[in-house]
Each structure stands twice: as C-alpha cells, then as structure tokens.
Amino acid sequence: MNLYTTSGTPEFMEKVREKHSGEDMVLLHGAGNSLLLHETEGKTVFQTPKRYEVIGASGPLAKHGYYIVNNIPVTDEGRPIFEHRFQNRANMVDGQPGFLTFRLLRPIKDDTYRVVTAWESKDHYELWKGSQAFKSAHDRKEQTPPAEKTQHIFSAASYITEYETEKPEDEKI
Template identity: 40%
Template sequence: MKAYMTNGTVDFLKKLDDQHPAVNFHLMSSNAGGLAYYEDHKKNIFSSGRAYEVLIQKGAIQTEGYVVMNNIPVTDDGRAAFEDRFKQRQNDVDMMPGFQAVRFLKPDKGNTYVVVTQWASAQDFENWKNSEEFKKSHQGQGTKPPAYFADRPFITTYHMLNREE
C-alpha cells in the first residue's frame, strides 16, 4: 500500500477534497497550516506531494483525533538497519488508552521516514510519552542519535480537521 501527503492552506486542502470525491482524504491542521493524507494502491494525485510505502499499519485512521508525525532522516547506507530495527521493536503503543492508528512510512524519494501515530487527544499522546511502555520501546537510545540518522529527527503535530469548520 502507498500513502501520500501534501501541505497547504486549509482552504486549499478543502478544495482539493471537493475536487476528488473518490479519494478518502484525512485532512489535518496545525499552527503552521494544513496537511492532506490518504492511502491508496493507485498513483499520487498531488502535484507537489510526498509518496511513501506503508511498511507497518495498525488501526484505522479516524476522522477525529491528534496526529503526531515523527520525521526521521536516515542515511542511504542505514535504511535497511533502521527498517529492521523498527520492525523488530516490541511496540505496545497500540495497547495504550487513546491509541487510534500507527503507520511506518518509507519515502519513495528523499531520506525522511515518517512514523505517524493518531491519538484520541493530545493528552493521550502525553500519557504514552510518560509511560513505562514508551521507556521500554525507546530503551538504549541515548542522547547521541544512531549512526544511520542523517539529521536529527523532528516531530510535527496536527489535529484532524472537521470538514464543517
């Protein structure tokens, strides 16, 4: 399965949604603007979007919730090791209260992988970050990033967009 996303103003994304009624867009907003995300086996409809291969998929993306995207730049040489390490990780995130969905996305172009998690609320995400399960799943990650990181990972957060707003 493939995943596609693009950024833009909320008004632009709503128009895009209206122009492509057959596409099941998940529209999101943040202080920095909006994001449209969809999953499909077909080709990318965005003229300036990003395409990914979905490596891990748990849960269904909901129309309401809080979305956290962990953007992780990985070196070309480190891709296989990073993917393997991520797949081997015992991740209890899907057992946490408020968890809705997770996607592990491999970029078609570029080097930035994206781990998308969706939560019922921002507080549910904070509870996950402060949990014993989080500590276990991130064990062994000191302050120095692994050698396969091309740059420091960064997080972007969104709220699902209510289409009536």
C-alpha cells in the same frame, strides 16, 4: 500500500479533499499549514505529493484525532538498520489508551522516514509519552546490538510535528 502527502492553506486542502471525497484522505491542521494524507494502493490525486511506502501499519487512518508525525532523516546505508529496529517495536502502541493509528512510512524520493501516530486527544498522547511502554520503545541502549552502536544511521536530527483533524478555534471562520 502507499501514502501521499501534500500541504497548503486549510481552505485549499479542504477543497482538494472535497473534490476527491471518494478517496481515503485525512486533513490535518498544524502550526502554519495543513497537511492532507492520501492512502491508496493506486496513484494519488495530488499534483506534487511527497511519496511514501507504508511498511508498518496498525488501525485505519483516523478521521478525527490528534496526530504526531516523527520525521527521521536516515542515511541510505542506515535504512535496513532503521527498519529492523522499528519492526521490533511495531506494535508497542497497540492497546494503549486513546491510540488510533500507526504508520511507518518509507520515503520514495528523500531520506526522511515518517512515523505517524494518531490519538483520541493530546492528553492520550501525553499519557503514552509518560508510560513504561513508551520508555521501552525508545530505549536505544537495550535494543541496539553492539555492532550497530558505532554506525551512524541518521543524516540529520529528527523532529516532531503535531496536527489535529479540527482547525484551531482562532482559524475557524
């Protein structure tokens, strides 16, 4: 399975989604731009997409909800280690209150992996962040074998982007 993204103004992204209504797409709105996700076994309809291979998944792409995208730049040498770590915690969000979607995305042409989760609301995401399951999933000391502790697998600092499937009230026409 592949997942493709493209970004632009909310109006343009909506037109692209409407033009390809038969495709599995989700339109997300964030600070300053909108992001369109296209999940497919085949080729994308986007002209200039970012391309990812889905290497971990839980749940369908949620059509409504609060999305978190954790952007994690990883060195070429660090890819196997990074993917192994995520395989060990792949299902830790399953069953959490308000959890809808998980995707672990391996980049095709760049170094930034994307960890995508969708929640019923921002409040549900905040509850997850305060949970013991979250602490366990993010406790690197417990999960990192001694041989990996000296390896630098990240090429830059990670960052989180937040999106909603509904436009903020001040952007609605």
